[in-house]
Amino acid sequence: MKLKQLESVLGDLEQFSNPKVELEQYPTGPHIASRMLYTAENSFGDVSNKVVADFGCGCGTLGAAAALLGADQVIAIDIDSDSLELASENAVDLELDIDFVQCDIRNLEWRGHVDTVVMNPPFGTRKKGVDMDFLSMALKVGTKF
Numbered sequence: 001m002k003l004k005q006l007e008s009v010l011g012d013l014e015q016f017s018n019p020k021v022e023l024e025q026y027p028t029g030p031h032i033a034s035r036m037l038y039t040a041e042n043s044f045g046d047v048s049n050k051v052v053a054d055f056g057c058g059c060g061t062l063g064a065a066a067a068l069l070g071a072d073q074v075i076a077i078d079i080d081s082d083s084l085e086l087a088s089e090n091a092v093d094l095e096l097d098i099d100f101v102q103c104d105i106r107n108l109e110w111r112g113h114v115d116t117v118v119m120n121p122p123f124g125t126r127k128k129g130v131d132m133d134f135l136s137m138a139l140k141v142g143t144k145f
Helices: 003-011 030-044 061-068 081-093 130-142
Strands: 051-055 073-078 099-102 116-119
Touching: 003 030, 003 061, 030 061, 030 116, 051 061, 051 130, 061 073, 061 081, 061 116, 073 081, 081 099, 116 130
Parallel strands: 051 073, 051 116, 073 099
Antiparallel strands: none
């Protein structure tokens, strides 16, 4: 899939209608998301035929991009059931096979292999240190082989 096509498809995804400030919910725009995943694939080979985890998936933009770029499996994780419902609806609309998991990232017990972790995590403005929780878990999951 070409970059502009990926951006266009991601631009049609449903976004938060009422983001939860306490969870620092904000959408990952199609311009940034498409370039992030396109670069991960075309510069590093980190998406196609890989297992990709999307931490704090929100609306599912990064996970959808990974699936569109040929990931073997995409696992989208979020603490918020409303986000997971929205991300699931977006995946269904695009006919993408994405596994959704509701979990607090700090309590994630990962069993299995993951090649690539993508995320647009909270910055820690509402809950100090949550950004580091996301990064720490990404390192743990990404180094288990």
